[in-house]
Amino acid sequence: MGEKVTLLIIYVDDMVVTGNDTEEMERLHVYLSTEFEMKDLGGLKYFLGIEVARSRDSIYLSQRKYVLDLLSKTEMLACKPAETPIVQNHHLAIYPDQVPANRERYQKLVGRLIYLSLTKPYIAYDVSVVSQFMHSPSKDHMAAVMRILSYLKGALGKGLIFIKYGHLEVKGYTDADWAGNITDRRSTSGYFTFVVGNLVTWRSKKQNVVARSIVEAEYRGMAHGICELLWLMILLTEIRFKPRGAMLLYCDNQDTREIANDPVQHDRTKHVEVDRHFIKEKLDVNLVEIPYVRSED
Template identity: 50%
Template sequence: MALTTVILFSPMAKTSYVRLFLAMAAIRQWPLYQLDIKNAFLHGDLEEEIYMEQPPGFVAQGESGLVCKLHRSFYGLKQSPRAWFGKFSRVVQNFGLKRCEADHSVFYGHTSPDKCVYLMVYVDDIVITGNDITRIAQLKNHLFSHFQTKDLGRLKYFLGIEVPQSKEGVIIAQRKYALDILEETGLTNCKPIDSPMDSNQKLTRDQGELFSDPKRYRRLVGKLIYLTITRPDLSYPVGVVSQFMQNPHIDHWNAVIRILRYVKGNPRQGLLYENKRSTQVVAYCDADWAGCPIDRRSTTGYCVFLGGNLVSWKSKKQSVVARSSAEAEYRSMALATCELVWIKQLL
């Protein structure tokens, strides 16, 4: 029996590519523009024949057994994200841009050897950059003619990330997001701390008493995971506390509070992308050996720089138990190499 895979989602740019996109614009000193598509999922064209029950309050008189045939997608339909991206992709490619094979959420076009336009889409949020201002204006008008599009001008705020631009470069930070987390947990006026985690403390599964509100723990750790988009210094400690989502204890909660006290010390901390007159890609990787006290697995860490700007990083526990420190290091190198190959394809 043959099985077919049906894609029901709209491709979204990886956060590492969002940073790569911004870093390249800063290195080339290109302007960044933002567009927003209104009611994006209502623009999709359905490829299948789909019917729905008549909505409550709207039933044809004497014809209660009838159903509605859908001609367009709408919110709540499983096919809507795919239908929207398919329509958007066709419109952009009809303009003359090509879709990137390494990341389908990225489109690019070269009008001449030294003139280019790049577009990145995240569901209905669009960022455009390049050095061909005339072509960018034509692209905006092309999108205006096909969709209800709002021109937000220069990029300032994207996916909860603040993106101020200046002559020095592009800064990405999540100050407001970090302050909202501190306010939610009542730590706005707490005493800050210099390190996010006690290096001498090893957290285990059955450590201390159970935490009384596991849902609160999961929600808070989930928000901290999103904060790591612009805070590589939080990747390792957040990765550790995220291992205890299912059954958190008091000690695990105290470790989360310590991370928040560290964030309180500088909630506006972020990354600066600037033109250092280089586009060289450099990566560093490392690994401990049997560092986890629970399953004796090692932890991989790597970071990738583009022209001296940090664009990608990860702290992740390895999937198997390394039998030597050399094996742990090689596994770390393999993971970093995979990221480098993907970035090379993008570039």
């Protein structure tokens, strides 16, 4: 009815009711109480390991207690915090002579780190690296996991803040390395997106095929970023907040942007032909624009 929205979010036996119509929210609560045995815990403060703090104009999400529990279980509470979550220019890979680590423990730790990245985007790349060795972890891989934990010791208070900015702009940033994986020379794509000025999604993932140039690596990363923007548009439309203009996807590679906006198919772009047609289609209908952003920014 009109612009009124009520949302019910359920995970197993935990639920959150939110919206912009208090009367409808109360009616939903009364109805659910007649169908199920429920307990109203009041305003949202804690949900699935995520702590929620509110002010008049913002919401802050963190997993401080989750980190403390994890550090306690791994006996890392007294560790010295690391300055960075991973060594720069690391050479993590699977080697024939590597010393194996406890696979079950490694998988559990990485799984918890994956969940921690829900509110800690700054460990997304590092977690994506260590998650590539779940089937055959070594002592070096375990050391990388423990370094992430020691970094988190010094970043307990960091989380996500959502502020009212008064607009419905949707934008993203995309980037990729080239042949960064020393084992198979595949590139890693990364993107993150903002809705109404707030960071909402991010991802760092190794590409499925080997890129033959840095432009190809960036172009495939751009396609992933556009897919994420389209998903966000569908989600926002469902909850009555459809973007009013073209979504922006910032890229720091000029050649990649020129190929995306070039109406002519060249021999040098045939190896990314599917991604090229997909991106060009979204540009033609003005769903997405691809402005330039400096690498430094």
